[in-house]
Amino acid sequence: MKPLCDLHTHTVASGHAYSTLLENVHMAAMRGLKVYGHSDHARLMPGTTDEIYFTNFKVIPREIEGVRILHGIEANILDELGTIDVSQKLYHKLDYIIASLHSPTFKSLGKEMNTQTLLRVMDNPYVKIIGHPDDDRYPLDIEAIAKAASEKKVVLELNNGSLNPLSTRVNGKANIIKMLEACKKYDTMILMGTDAHICFEVGDFEASLQLLKEVNFPKELVINFELSRLNMVYNQ
Ligand SMILES: [Zn+2]
Numbered sequence: 001m002k003p004l005c006d007l008h009t010h011t012v013a014s015g016h017a018y019s020t021l022l023e024n025v026h027m028a029a030m031r032g033l034k035v036y037g038h039s040d041h042a043r044l045m046p047g048t049t050d051e052i053y054f055t056n057f058k059v060i061p062r063e064i065e066g067v068r069i070l071h072g073i074e075a076n077i078l079d080e081l082g083t084i085d086v087s088q089k090l091y092h093k094l095d096y097i098i099a100s101l102h103s104p105t106f107k108s109l110g111k112e113m114n115t116q117t118l119l120r121v122m123d124n125p126y127v128k129i130i131g132h133p134d135d136d137r138y139p140l141d142i143e144a145i146a147k148a149a150s151e152k153k154v155v156l157e158l159n160n161g162s163l164n165p166l167s168t169r170v171n172g173k174a175n176i177i178k179m180l181e182a183c184k185k186y187d188t189m190i191l192m193g194t195d196a197h198i199c200f201e202v203g204d205f206e207a208s209l210q211l212l213k214e215v216n217f218p219k220e221l222v223i224n225f226e227l228s229r230l231n232m233v234y235n236q
């Protein structure tokens, strides 16, 4: 099956990514994606853009080169209460929010508290995607997370970037395999995201697709294969 959307991508606005929105969309079109989402880092990531960037998406056409455009953000999880660096005002302007643990904005609290933190993030009704829960720098009880995600109708990300041997995340592949096994068990939906930081990565899900095959992951649990499943990650 073919992935139809990529919602985890960064543009130059993130400060450590290297392509423009149009370069990314062009690559999405070349790779046959139907939906492209941009999700630049929220304001507390060093070097990223200010919140005002995320308030003016109305100027961006909803379709470019035949690709539908969605407006998102990758929020930083800040504390054990699950606070994220996205204001209430923005919640209503964005199509979706990915919430992730990042080293500049979150220090590991140990497996139990890291897990509690993600469970609390899932209680935020505007957060429908947990980004890259696959990093040994943040040990997690992935069983508990997959179970809660299924119950709370939150989606876990299969991050293609974590499968890159050059990734700074630790043990990505082994952790993703554990995550996929837990998702199978609890019928938890996953969303593949490339986490592209340059246009060449947009829509390139090769490593993820290979892994899905290796673990015989059910296609019905993958958002990217069926556009109607995108309803699960939208802020209504
Ligand atoms: Zn980044």
Ligand SMILES: [Zn+2]
Pocket (backbone or CB within 6 Å): 074, 100, 102, 131, 132
């Ligand atoms: Zn991230």
